[in-house]
Amino acid sequence: MPDFPEDLKNANALDPSLIERARADATRLVGGMPKEFEPADEPAHIYLADLAS
Amino acid sequence: MSDAELGFLSIADASDQIAKKTLSPVELTEALFRRAEALDPKLNAYLLKDADKALSSAKVAEAAIQAGRKLGPLHGIPFGLKDIVDTAGLRTTCHSKILENNVPQRDATVATKLKASGAILMGKLSTHEFALGGPAFDLPWPPARNPWNTNHHPGGSSSGSGSAVAAGLLPMAIGTDTGGSVRNPASCCGIVGMKATYGRVSRAGVFPLSYSLDHIGPMTRTVIDNALMLQAIAGSDQRDPASAKAAVPDFSINIEAGVRGLRVGYLRHFHEVDTPAHPEMAAALDEAVGILRKEGAEVKDVSFFPLSELAAANRIILLSEAYSIHRKWLSERPGDYAKATRDRILPGAFMGAADYVDALRRRAIYREQFKRLLTEVDVVICASSMDPACRIDDEAEVSRTYGRQARTPFNILGVPALAVPTGFSKEGLPLSMQVVGRSFDEATVYRVARAYERVTNWTTQRPNVL
Numbered sequence: 001m002p003d004f005p006e007d008l009k010n011a012n013a014l015d016p017s018l019i020e021r022a023r024a025d026a027t028r029l030v031g032g033m034p035k036e037f038e039p040a041d042e043p044a045h046i047y048l049a050d051l052a053s
Numbered sequence: 054m055s056d057a058e059l060g061f062l063s064i065a066d067a068s069d070q071i072a073k074k075t076l077s078p079v080e081l082t083e084a085l086f087r088r089a090e091a092l093d094p095k096l097n098a099y100l101l102k103d104a105d106k107a108l109s110s111a112k113v114a115e116a117a118i119q120a121g122r123k124l125g126p127l128h129g130i131p132f133g134l135k136d137i138v139d140t141a142g143l144r145t146t147c148h149s150k151i152l153e154n155n156v157p158q159r160d161a162t163v164a165t166k167l168k169a170s171g172a173i174l175m176g177k178l179s180t181h182e183f184a185l186g187g188p189a190f191d192l193p194w195p196p197a198r199n200p201w202n203t204n205h206h207p208g209g210s211s212s213g214s215g216s217a218v219a220a221g222l223l224p225m226a227i228g229t230d231t232g233g234s235v236r237n238p239a240s241c242c243g244i245v246g247m248k249a250t251y252g253r254v255s256r257a258g259v260f261p262l263s264y265s266l267d268h269i270g271p272m273t274r275t276v277i278d279n280a281l282m283l284q285a286i287a288g289s290d291q292r293d294p295a296s297a298k299a300a301v302p303d304f305s306i307n308i309e310a311g312v313r314g315l316r317v318g319y320l321r322h323f324h325e326v327d328t329p330a331h332p333e334m335a336a337a338l339d340e341a342v343g344i345l346r347k348e349g350a351e352v353k354d355v356s357f358f359p360l361s362e363l364a365a366a367n368r369i370i371l372l373s374e375a376y377s378i379h380r381k382w383l384s385e386r387p388g389d390y391a392k393a394t395r396d397r398i399l400p401g402a403f404m405g406a407a408d409y410v411d412a413l414r415r416r417a418i419y420r421e422q423f424k425r426l427l428t429e430v431d432v433v434i435c436a437s438s439m440d441p442a443c444r445i446d447d448e449a450e451v452s453r454t455y456g457r458q459a460r461t462p463f464n465i466l467g468v469p470a471l472a473v474p475t476g477f478s479k480e481g482l483p484l485s486m487q488v489v490g491r492s493f494d495e496a497t498v499y500r501v502a503r504a505y506e507r508v509t510n511w512t513t514q515r516p517n518v519l
Contacts, residue, residue, distance in 0.1 A: 005402050007380055011387035011395060018399060026403035029372075032365035035411050043413030044265075044420060 059084040060221030061515055064278040067224060068126040071118060078118070078129030082111040082173055085131050089175075089222045092518050095203050097195045098217035100136045101144055102176040107131065110173045117171070126281045128171030133226040135211045136177040137184050138269075139258040140164055147260050148180045150193050150389040151382055161258025162290045163227055163269050170285040175223060179213030184229055184262045185375065186394030187455065188212070188445050199241055199442050200516040201482055206445040208241030208438070210234040214272045215242035220518050225273045225282050231262045232367055233437075233460025235270040236472035236487065241442040243474045243483030243514065245279045245502070246272045248460075250492045251467030252297030254283070255290035263374040264295070265413075266367065266464040275512050276473065276503040280304040283495060299493045307496060312504040313349030315497070317342070318430035320355055320489075323459040327360035330439040330457075337475040337484040341505060342434055348504050355426055355433060358419060360459055366419070367461035369404055369412040376401025416465050423466050424491075432501050433489040435459050437472045441482035459487065469495045473502045474511040483511075 012019050054062075059081055062070075070076035086104055093099050114129040134140065137147045139157035146152045160168070168174065179197035181187050188196035188206055197212035199205040200220035207216040211228025215238025218226050228235035230248040239246025247270045254269040261267055271282035284304050290296040319342050324330035330338075346352045357363075375398050376383075387395060426433070439457035443450040463470035470489045477483055488505075490498040506512050 007384040008387075008399070008402060010385070011383055011399065014387055015392070015395070018395060021396065022399035023403045025400035026372075029365045029368045029400065030404065030408045032361055033369060033408075033412060033415060034362060037411070037414055041414050042417060043410055044416040 056084040056087050057221065060088045061274070062224065063275050064126065064130050064224045064273065064281055065275070067130055068128070071129045072123055074119070078111040078114040078173060079108065081129065082107055082131055082175070085175065085222060092220055092222060095198065095518065096200060096216050096220055097197045098179055098213040098220065098222060099133070100146060100148065100177045100179055100194055100213065103143055103174060107173050107175050114171050114173065124171040127167065127285050129173065130225065131173045131175045131223055132167055133175050133178045133214060133217055133223045134164060135180050135214050135226070135228050137180055137229060137260040138164055138227055140174070140177065143177065145177065147183045148192060148194060149182045151386060153193055157258070159258060162255035162292055163259065163286050166286050172285070178217055178226060181210035181212060182391050182394040183260065183379070184210040184231060184234055185397050186391050187397065187451060189391035189393045191391050196445065198445060200518045201243060202480070204444050204446070205442040205482060206241060206451060208238035208442060211238050211272065215239060215244060215246070218242070218244050218272050218274060219516060221515065225271060225278060228270055228272045229259060230268045230270050230464065231266045232371055232464055233458055235268070235272060236437050236460045236470060237458065239272055239472040240437040240485035241483060243511065244272060244274050245276055245474070245512065246270060246472045247279050247283055247495065248463060248470045249283055249287065249495050250297065250469050252295050253299070253493065253495070254286050255293040255296050257290055257292030261378055263371040265374065266371055268464065276499055276506045277305065277308060279471070280308055280499045297493070302496055304496050304499055308499050308503045310500055311348060312345055312501055315350050315432070315501065316430040317345055317350040317352045317501065318355035318426065318433040319352055320357060320433050320435035322356055323360050324436035324439055328439050328457050328459070330436055331441060333478045334436065334439060334441065334484050338434070338436060338486050341475045341486050344505055344508060345434070345501065348508065353430070355430060357423065357426060360462070363419065363462040363465060364456060366412045366415045367465050369408055370416070370465070372398065372401030373404045373409040419462070420466055423468065427491045431490070431497055435487050435489065437485045437487045441478040441480065441484060463489055468492050469498050471498050471502050473505065476511055477514070
């Protein structure tokens with residue numbers, strides 16, 4: 001997970017707890033998703049809509 | 054007819070009367086603007102009304118129809134667009150200070166298609182900021198409110214679209230849906246909202262939230278009207294790299310065929326185990342499934358992955374893509390976003406590249422499994438929201454109920470999902486369910502929803518807005 005992104009220093013100045021809340025939310029979401037894969041498990045082909053059928 | 058009667062006329066009935074020349078598009082347009090003038094100060098559904106252009110378009114429609122050149126069922130019918138949909142020469146703000154003065158040069162494809170069908174654009178509708186934030190009071194415009202009780206949240210992010218259609222200010226509106234944003238306001242406001250198959254409706258000219266999850270959808274008061282609106286906006290578009298080449302069938306042709314012989318899967322663990330629903334919402338779902346069984350459907354329980362896992366994958370993809378879109382503005386102008394929007398987007402800054410790829414890999418697994426499930430049944434019924442709409446000013450309750458829903462799985466899966474009203478809570482707030490189908494089989498979804506609608510009277514109930 002990325003450390004404190006420089007891009008967010010202005011946002012952090014507005015609300016000093018924002019970054020910590022965002023980091024905690026991200027950790028919770030990533031932790032909520034199973035990550036057991038076979039190497040051959042490819043990502044969904046997201047821009048080939050017809051393949052959804 | 055009174056303005057209220059005109060306000061709640063269905064598209065199908067209005068179109069019929071326009072064809073018979075017993076109703077003029079100009080009369081209908083004027084009546085809906087009068088209703089908006091009277092009621093919208095309480096609802097905040099509109100961000101911008103375009104009365105001059107709408108009335109001039111209505112006059113053109115009327116002349117064409119009088120001359121025997123009626124284009125189809127939407128000719129002369131007013132509509133509204135969520136304000137993340139580009140309109141040439143007409144301000145498109147995404148309900149954000151960031152784009153307060155943005156005037157696009159070109160219409161979004163969905164706007165072009167509706168105009169080409171002869172429909173009359175009335176104006177631009179409220180949204181949660183950039184289709185994500187939540188009801189916010191620190192933006193240049195106030196949030197939309199629920200016509201069934203204006204102290205309550207209308208759902209979102211297509212909040213103005215839900216509010217305006219439910220209140221009889223418009224017979225149809227466009228919403229967008231990345232994690233449920235057509236179906237949430239449809240559920241909260243007691244109307245019908247369709248997230249069609251990914252790629253079915255062009256996203257060109259609609260401000261993106263998450264490229265791979267964004268869907269554009271119709272919001273109407275009845276199932277038949279919804280099918281008519283989808284018919285006008287569906288189809289391949291070279292401007293959208295994700296647009297599907299699949300043929301567009303007639304969505305209404307079998308809509309009255311009933312459910313006898315259809316196989317309906319009841320996905321009850323979403324609202325019974327994974328995220329236990331409000332008792333009235335759960336009871337309405339059971340009752341709806343019972344009605345479908347009585348109408349001749351073969352109903353059986355089905356199961357899928359846990360809701361929390363599906364929601365996490367949706368959020369990881371959505372927030373990673375959304376942060377990529379908003380990173381520059383969040384860096385340079387963070388104070389121009391609502392606090393709620395900053396809170397919602399910023400977790401995307403902390404998703405790693407591998408987390409994003411993992412979510413896409415899970416997505417492929419989910420799609421394959423759901424495809425398999427839909428060989429056993431023709432449609433799936435499940436919850437939409439787990440709770441009736443909460444008070445709009447109760448930040449804690451808005452936040453608590455935000456994730457208590459079962460819509461995000463179907464953005465990941467890309468399959469069609471329709472929110473349909475299933476009644477009202479004791480407090481008089483709408484209840485709802487989803488009907489979910491196979492990719493590019495919106496017609497069967499409508500058929501099941503219509504069979505249910507025909508024997509219930511939920512879509513004919515009207516809020517007492519005055």
